[in-house]
Amino acid sequence: xxxxxxxxxxxxxxxxxxxxxxxxxxxxxxxxxxxxxxxxxxxxxxxxxxxxxxxxxxxxxxxxxxxxxxxxxxxxxxxxxxxxxxxxxxxxxxxxxxxxxxxxxxxxxxxxxxxxxxxxxxxxxxxxxxxxxxxxxxxxxxxxxxxxxxxxxxxxxxxxxxxxxxxxxxxxxxxxxxxxxxxxxxxxxxxxxxxxxxxxxxxxxxxxxxxxxxxxxxxxxxxxxxxxxxxxxxxxxxxxxxxxxxxxxxxxxxxxxxxxxxxxxxxxxxxxxxxxxxxxxxxxxxxxxxxxxxxxxxxxxxxxxxxxxxxxxxxxxxxxxxxxxxxxx
Amino acid sequence: xxxxxxxxxxxxxxxxxxxxxxxxxxxxxxxxxxxxxxxxxxxxxxxxxxxxxxxxxxxxxxxxxxxxxxxxxxxxxxxxxxxxxxxxxxxxxxxxxxxxxxxxxxxxxxxxxxxxxxxxxxxxxxxxxxxxxxxxxxxxxxxxxxxxxxxxxxxxxxxxxxxxxxxxxxxxxxxxxxxxxxxxxxxxxxxxxxxxxxxxxxxxxxxxxxxxxxxxxxxxxxxxxxxxxxxxxxxxxxxxxxxxxxxxxxxxxxxxxxxxxxxxxxxxxxxxxxxxxxxxxxxxxxxxxxxxxxxxxxxxxxxxxxxxxxxxxxxxxxxxxxxxxxxxx
DNA sequence: TTGTACGCGTTATCAC
DNA sequence: GTGATAACGCGTACAA
Numbered sequence: 001x002x003x004x005x006x007x008x009x010x011x012x013x014x015x016x017x018x019x020x021x022x023x024x025x026x027x028x029x030x031x032x033x034x035x036x037x038x039x040x041x042x043x044x045x046x047x048x049x050x051x052x053x054x055x056x057x058x059x060x061x062x063x064x065x066x067x068x069x070x071x072x073x074x075x076x077x078x079x080x081x082x083x084x085x086x087x088x089x090x091x092x093x094x095x096x097x098x099x100x101x102x103x104x105x106x107x108x109x110x111x112x113x114x115x116x117x118x119x120x121x122x123x124x125x126x127x128x129x130x131x132x133x134x135x136x137x138x139x140x141x142x143x144x145x146x147x148x149x150x151x152x153x154x155x156x157x158x159x160x161x162x163x164x165x166x167x168x169x170x171x172x173x174x175x176x177x178x179x180x181x182x183x184x185x186x187x188x189x190x191x192x193x194x195x196x197x198x199x200x201x202x203x204x205x206x207x208x209x210x211x212x213x214x215x216x217x218x219x220x221x222x223x224x225x226x227x228x229x230x231x232x233x234x235x236x237x238x239x240x241x242x243x244x245x246x247x248x249x250x251x252x253x254x255x256x257x258x259x260x261x262x263x264x265x266x267x268x269x270x271x272x273x274x275x276x277x278x279x280x281x282x283x284x285x286x287x288x289x290x291x292x293x294x295x296x297x298x299x300x301x302x303x304x305x306x307x308x309x310x311x312x313x314x315x316x317x318x319x320x321x322x323x324x325x326x327x328x329x
Numbered sequence: 330x331x332x333x334x335x336x337x338x339x340x341x342x343x344x345x346x347x348x349x350x351x352x353x354x355x356x357x358x359x360x361x362x363x364x365x366x367x368x369x370x371x372x373x374x375x376x377x378x379x380x381x382x383x384x385x386x387x388x389x390x391x392x393x394x395x396x397x398x399x400x401x402x403x404x405x406x407x408x409x410x411x412x413x414x415x416x417x418x419x420x421x422x423x424x425x426x427x428x429x430x431x432x433x434x435x436x437x438x439x440x441x442x443x444x445x446x447x448x449x450x451x452x453x454x455x456x457x458x459x460x461x462x463x464x465x466x467x468x469x470x471x472x473x474x475x476x477x478x479x480x481x482x483x484x485x486x487x488x489x490x491x492x493x494x495x496x497x498x499x500x501x502x503x504x505x506x507x508x509x510x511x512x513x514x515x516x517x518x519x520x521x522x523x524x525x526x527x528x529x530x531x532x533x534x535x536x537x538x539x540x541x542x543x544x545x546x547x548x549x550x551x552x553x554x555x556x557x558x559x560x561x562x563x564x565x566x567x568x569x570x571x572x573x574x575x576x577x578x579x580x581x582x583x584x585x586x587x588x589x590x591x592x593x594x595x596x597x598x599x600x601x602x603x604x605x606x607x608x609x610x611x612x613x614x615x616x617x618x619x620x621x622x623x624x625x626x627x628x629x630x631x632x633x634x635x636x637x638x639x640x641x642x643x644x645x646x647x648x649x650x651x652x653x654x655x656x657x658x
Numbered sequence: 659t660t661g662t663a664c665g666c667g668t669t670a671t672c673a674c
Numbered sequence: 675g676t677g678a679t680a681a682c683g684c685g686t687a688c689a690a
Contacts, residue, residue: 002441004682004683004684005683005684006683014660014661015660015661015662016661016662016683016684016685017660017661017662017685017686018659018660018661019684020684020685020686021659021660021685021686023684024685027659028659028660029659029660032659032660046438046441046442047442047683047684048383048442048444048682048683048684049442049443049444050379050380050382050383050388050443050444050682050683050684051379051383051666051682051683051684051685052683052684052685053379053666053684054377054379054380054383054665054666054667054668054682054683054684055665055666055683055684055685055686056666056684056685057666059379061443069398069404069407069408069423070401070404070405070408072399075398075399075404076399078398078423078425079398079399079425082425091422091439091443092422092423093390093420093421093422093423094398094407094421094422094423095420096407096408096411109375110378110420112331112375113375113376113377113378114378114379114390114420115377115378115379333666333667333668334667334668335667343676343677344676344677344678345667345668345677345678346669346670346676346677346678346679347675347676347677349668349669349670350669350675350676352668353669356675357675357676358675358676361675361676376667376668377666377667377668378668379666379667379668380666380667380668380669380682381667381668381669382668382682383666383667383668383669383682383683383684384667384668384669384670384681384682385668385669385682386682
């Protein structure tokens with residue numbers, strides 16, 4: 001059923017070495033090369049990756065490890081990684097950890113035993129397995145979360161994101177802007193708080209630290225956080241949702257409470273393809289998720305290609321999206 | 330760096346055959362097995378998948394080929410496939426085709442040269458590559474779209490889905506219920522039209538065929554279709570969105586036109602984790618995407634395990650979701 | 659430029 | 675139950 005280089009060699013009347021060379025871009029006389037290609041096509045031959053991997057010690061597959069396949073932010077990243085990878089001849093395996101360290105470790109182990117070329121990971125934390133994977137000299141690019149792993153990183157300027165979202169609300173006249181952010185152990189969640197604080201400071205306004213609530217960067221947690229925020233009795237007339245899913249949760253609670261924009265200010269860090277279903281005016285801070293994926297994959301491929309040197313960090317900038325709906329045609 | 334069974338065998342004082350047997354669950358005396366396990370742990374050994382694949386003729390990875398990673402419907406499927414696969418010891422490679430036949434073919438080729446155990450595919454159409462992949466006797470389960478490939482299928486009762494959504498609107502008193510569906514070459518899009526038509530028929534109502542518009546099952550196409558529907562001048566007081574993304578597009582156009590529920594009836598076949606952001610009362614027909622993924626993977630694994638016989642078809646049922654927001658706690 | 663021969667790490671088939 | 679040993683399909687010294 002499946003043909004191998006021997007079959008092709010026989011059909012083309014050359015040695016297997018020649019066939020191999022043709023498929024690896026090495027010098028072969030034109031006529032022989034043509035004979036090989038013809039035979040290969042005729043036999044529907046395609047090189048066996050397992051054998052190649054076994055021989056070469058690494059495959060042309062890279063793993064992308066993300067916390068949640070159902071979050072558009074991460075799938076956008078995935079597309080970016082895929083784009084770059086494909087261009088360079090690599091396939092991408094998408095691995096979903098559900099925020100569980102154990103699953104992350106499991107995928108790392110698979111990456112090892114499958115001899116994968118490298119890993120792009122949205123790290124959950126500095127887990128032993130991740131640390132040792134990096135330490136073992138394998139190729140890793142961390143993305144979205146700062147962790148001092150000693151690996152290359154592609155990050156977001158989260159402080160700027162927090163500042164932009166909060167600033168827009170303050171500039172719109174709101175004075176008590178709350179923040180529903182994520183788990184404080186995540187640099188992304190943490191930095192957005194710093195940005196939130198900075199927005200007040202830059203305008204000479206006083207900060208009320210009780211207006212920060214930590215959710216889980218998911219819908220359910222954001223709902224709870226938003227309820228808590230409204231329940232404290234503290235004065236509040238606007239809120240920044242720390243990420244896209246938090247935006248949904250927070251908005252649901254607000255809508256139910258009848259406190260909707262524009263009376264109550266609302267901004268989301270991150271984007272939802274779905275935001276435009278809501279007629280309310282929502283401030284959105286766009287995050288270059290896809291671009292991050294592209295750059296991460298590029299860095300990884302670069303390393304695989306033998307690029308040495310210490311860990312590099314690339315930080316991308318967010319941008320305020322126009323309030324106008326973007327699909328006007 | 331990476332140890333192999335020889336190292337383990339030496340460390341444990343046994344033959345490599347014994348090591349192999351331990352790792353494949355074959356009978357080995359308890360004490361020797363323990364020695365092997367200890368040595369393996371000490372050496373941080375994990376079996377080389379490339380070698381195993383080369384030898385066994387197939388790997389423990391299955392490919393899931395979907396048209397759009399950013400569509401929650403397909404990512405929900407992906408989670409289902411992942412769940413089943415993982416339980417059976419398989420990894421899943423997520424492949425995104427963007428509705429392009431060529432990309433689908435490419436992934437199929439990769440599946441071959443990587444010796445993947447099998448493929449779960451949301452087929453674009455009966456392309457030559459897909460047909461020949463199936464014909465070559467490899468394991469395939471088609472999902473979501475009916476195509477007569479000669480492979481196992483996991484489908485949805487799309488006629489029922491169309492009927493339910495349309496019926497709910499008719500029963501709510503609307504009399505001119507339109508339909509924004511997908512490309513007519515997709516069985517899913519086509520069958521939903523049949524269901525739409527049936528809902529009228531069952532109630533003894535007359536059908537106005539001009540109220541069906543074919544989009545592309547994506548947001549942009551649905552916007553156009555919805556505009557077209559409103560622009561015909563035909564009487565229309567409600568609409569069924571043929572899938573989740575169409576729901577967004579159609580709703581955007583409606584909202585802008587000021588024709589919103591409940592005055593204008595609106596139903597979506599499919600679900601959006603995001604629908605609840607909208608205060609409008611929207612009828613939703615829930616689709617068991619995750620379940621479909623689970624069943625598809627189960628069928629595939631079953632085949633891989635040697636289950637013979639002709640192609641099987643499994644059809645799952647949709648269900649009307651309560652209009653109440655489902656996150657009430 | 660081309661061909662021969664060996665090894666990559668594992669599983670499976672033998673004998674024992 | 676256990677151990678030698680022959681594949682699996684490919685890449686690459688090395689020799690020609």
